[in-house]
Amino acid sequence: MNKSIQVIVLEDGAFQAELLQSKLKSGGYKIMGLFSSGEDLLDDLKKFETLPDVAILDIDVKGKVDGIETARRLHDEYSIPIIFLSQLDDNITRKRIKEVPAIFYSKKDILVSNIELFDAIDRLALGNLPEPWAGHHSYKKLKGDQGDIVSVLQGKESFFLSADSIILIEANKEIALILFLDDGGSIQKKPTRTVLKKVEEELCNSYDFLIRISRKHIININKVSGITRVGEKSYVEFKSNFHPMVSIGRGYLKSIKNRIKEV
Known part of the structure; x- marks a missing residue:
């Protein structure tokens, strides 16, 4: 894996956060921050000396700023590529995630495989994107x-x-x-x-x-x-x-x- 790639994570589920953190570390990625609310992530990001290469965001998180709004700000203000990991997979959510270019994985698909997730991170960080790359997407499929x-x-x-x-x-x-x-x-x-x-x-x-x-x-x-x-x-x-x-x-x-x- 490319160990120079830095990621930031938004996940308010303790078990899911621990699992994702372990998965990312096993891939050699540097986790710049692990947050449970969009407000905390956006506030702390202002203090970072360097920006993350990729943001991995849950959608339904605590606080007033959900994952989609967090993604929109990360994209508009910092041009940070986004990966969504969420239980939400309804029509309204699918429509909303098109507000920002992102790769979406549903947590309902058991667990996103390492190959799929690592591939997505690497491609986004390197700017090697498939077209179109917004919305419901899974490289292996x-x-x-x-x-x-x-x-x-x-x-x-x-x-x-x-x-x-x-x-x-x-x-x-x-x-x-x-x-x-x-x-x-x-x-x-x-x-x-x-x-x-x-x-x-x-x-x-x-x-x-x-x-x-x-x-x-x-x-x-x-x-x-x-x-x-x-x-x-x-x-x-x-x-x-x-x-x-x-x-x-x-x-x-x-x-x-x-x-x-x-x-």
């Missing part, structure tokens, strides 16, 4: 011509690829590498900024065709021709020579056979 689009984090930047284009995701020391087909049909490999376990938590829960087959590998079953056995080991074979055969871990073999035919 964007639609493209080839289906769902996955945001992959690399260095200080992000790039997007079709989930269907992924062939294989493999562990490489402290990071995961994604092997995929680019728009021209060539095989590309890109590093992410997280470990394979985190990729599994974020992507495999969203795309049922991405499955873990060993401690080191996640595969796209749509890119697999079948399972073959060599000696005591079973391997996944890929279509069109996308990749050499990949061995299947013993603990994964039974579940994998239920989804992939043996050849």
